[in-house]
Amino acid sequence: MRRIIKIASVLFAGALVLAACSSSEDTSTDTAPETPAVKVGLAYDSGGRGDGTFNDAAAAGVDRAVTEFGVEVNEVEAADSDGDPERAERLRLLAADGYNPVIAVGFAYSAALAEVAPEFPETTFAIVDSVVDAPNVASLIFAAEQGSFLVGTIAATASKSGKIGFIGGMEIDLIRAFQAGYEQGARAVNPDVEIQVQYMGPAGDNTAWNAPDKAKIATEGMIDSGVDIVYAAAGGSGLGMHQAIAAAGGSAAGYWGIGVDSDEYVLPARAEFKDNIITSMLKRVDVSVYEVIKSVVDGAPLSGVQNFDLSREGVGYSASNPAVAPLAAVADEYSAKIVSGEIVVSTTLD
Numbered sequence: 387m388r389r390i391i392k393i394a395s396v397l398f399a400g401a402l403v404l405a406a407c408s409s410s411e412d413t414s415t416d417t418a419p420e421t422p423a424v425k426v427g428l429a430y431d432s433g434g435r436g437d438g439t440f441n442d443a444a445a446a447g448v449d450r451a452v453t454e455f456g457v458e459v460n461e462v463e464a465a466d467s468d469g470d471p472e473r474a475e476r477l478r479l480l481a482a483d484g485y486n487p488v489i490a491v492g493f494a495y496s497a498a499l500a501e502v503a504p505e506f507p508e509t510t511f512a513i514v515d516s517v518v519d520a521p522n523v524a525s526l527i528f529a530a531e532q533g534s535f536l537v538g539t540i541a542a543t544a545s546k547s548g549k550i551g552f553i554g555g556m557e558i559d560l561i562r563a564f565q566a567g568y569e570q571g572a573r574a575v576n577p578d579v580e581i582q583v584q585y586m587g588p589a590g591d592n593t594a595w596n597a598p599d600k601a602k603i604a605t606e607g608m609i610d611s612g613v614d615i616v617y618a619a620a621g622g623s624g625l626g627m628h629q630a631i632a633a634a635g636g637s638a639a640g641y642w643g644i645g646v647d648s649d650e651y652v653l654p655a656r657a658e659f660k661d662n663i664i665t666s667m668l669k670r671v672d673v674s675v676y677e678v679i680k681s682v683v684d685g686a687p688l689s690g691v692q693n694f695d696l697s698r699e700g701v702g703y704s705a706s707n708p709a710v711a712p713l714a715a716v717a718d719e720y721s722a723k724i725v726s727g728e729i730v731v732s733t734t735l736d
Contacts, residue, residue, distance in 0.1 A: 424457045424683050427485030428675075429476050431492035433596055433622045434463035438655035439647040440621055440671065444491045444514065446648070447675030455683050460485055464494070466592045473498035481506040487524075487682050489675055490514065493560060494592065499523065510687040512678040514671055515560060517691055524681075524688040526674040530560075531567030531731045532724050533667040533701030534619070536717045537644050538571025540665055540703065541615045542579045543713050546640055549580040551608040553601050553627050555620035556594040557585040563733040564619040564646070564667070570731055575716065582608050586623045594623065601626030609634050609641065617644035617667070628659040636662035637709065647671060649704035664713075666704040670694055697725050 428448055435445045441463075451457050460483070462476050473495050480488045481502065486509045490499050493516040503511045503520040510522055517525040541550045552568055554561045565583060572579045584604040587594025601623040605616050609630060616631065618624035624646065631643045636659075643659065645666030650656040656663065674694055681688040694700020703717055704710075723729040 424455065424487075424679065425483075425485045426451065426457050426459045426679055427477075427480030427483075427488040428459060428461045429473070429480065429488070429490045429495065430461065430463040431494055431595070431621075432464045432466045432468070432592055435461060436655060437622045438650065438653055439624060439645070440669075441491055442653065442655070443648045443669065443671035444489070444675050447672035448679070450672065450676050451679040451683075455679070457679060457683070464492075466596060468494075468592075470497045470501075474501050477502045477511070478505065481509045481511075486510055487512055487678055487687070489678060491671075492516075493558075510678070510682055510689070512675070512688070514674065521689060522687075524678055525691045526671075526678070527691060527693050528669045528671075528674075528700050529693065529695035529731075530619075530667070530669055530701060531563045531570075531733045532696045533669060533703065534564045534567030534617075535571035535574075535724065535729075535731045536703045536721055537617055537665055537667045538568040538573075539575045539717050539720050540710060540713045541568070541617060541642075541644060542572035542575040543716050544642065544664060545576075545579070545615050547612045547614045548576065548578065549582065549608075549611070549613045551582045551605065551613040551616035552584075553604055553616060553618040553620050553624065554583065554585040555623055556587050556589060556591060558589045559733070561585070561619055562735075564617075566733055566735045567731050568617055569735060571720065574720065574729075580612075582611065582613055584608075586620055595621030597623045598626035598629065602630045605630035606633075614640055615642045615644065615664070617646070619646045619667070628656065628662065631662050632659055637664070645704075649706050651704060651706040660707070664707055665710045668702045668704055670700045670702075673700065696721060 430441045490513045496516040512524040514526045586597045605627045618627040634641045642664040647669045650666045651663045
């Protein structure tokens, strides 16, 4: 009944306007209806906002979109124990509630998104660090091997012992690409550098991303064997690396950590360790998430594979810590060679 009354009122008002136009000039002005704010659904991987790395990078992109566009955001988070059914239901609920775009943070959402995206063809979805082949999905991937190459050059140049370390999260191709780039960069500077590697869990073990105690022990073992710089690409487990570096005396004693994804030197979650973080490999998840939201706001949603590499400023290294300044020239030289194609960084060590 309310809808009928509203329509009738509009028709009556229109008749009055027409009548007025026949006898005098129309002085009324039309007011365009206010466009509703874009509603963004953000599904974090385990650890969520505040993890100090990957999820926080996605959060930074959303925060920027809130500031610039006034978008509405609903953030949800996966548990370590979640399987594909739980992840699919999380995405499904966001889409059903009208959130558009719906952004899945992390490759662990791959199967879930492949199931849910076809159910909501008018909704724009995005996934970070994976490729899902659907017309309404933007697959946000990063040339992490390129950024890792650069921090590898920094590590090998800064190391006094000639021994550096790498802590990986789950042992999968995605993280092996970080390791591969790191090792290639380090050996480009010092072919004789020794590189120690440990992963926090095998493929399928989601606890590998939130095992700081395990990462701390692994880093302590590396330090005991002479390693003086460690790069962690392990999600929340990376906290343990920073704890071990600090316990060994940190930068004052010649030990450094290298962060990942976000600039960990400026992250509140890493404030107590900042003086020991010489640099971070920047994987600009924030830029990719922001670009997806902006594309929806602009009415031209992104879809397909979106590759964020050095040429697109999708990866790089941080220079917030003044200690990295003397090492930047080497990293920048190699960065230019990668962008030009003179150096092609492999995602594997084969």
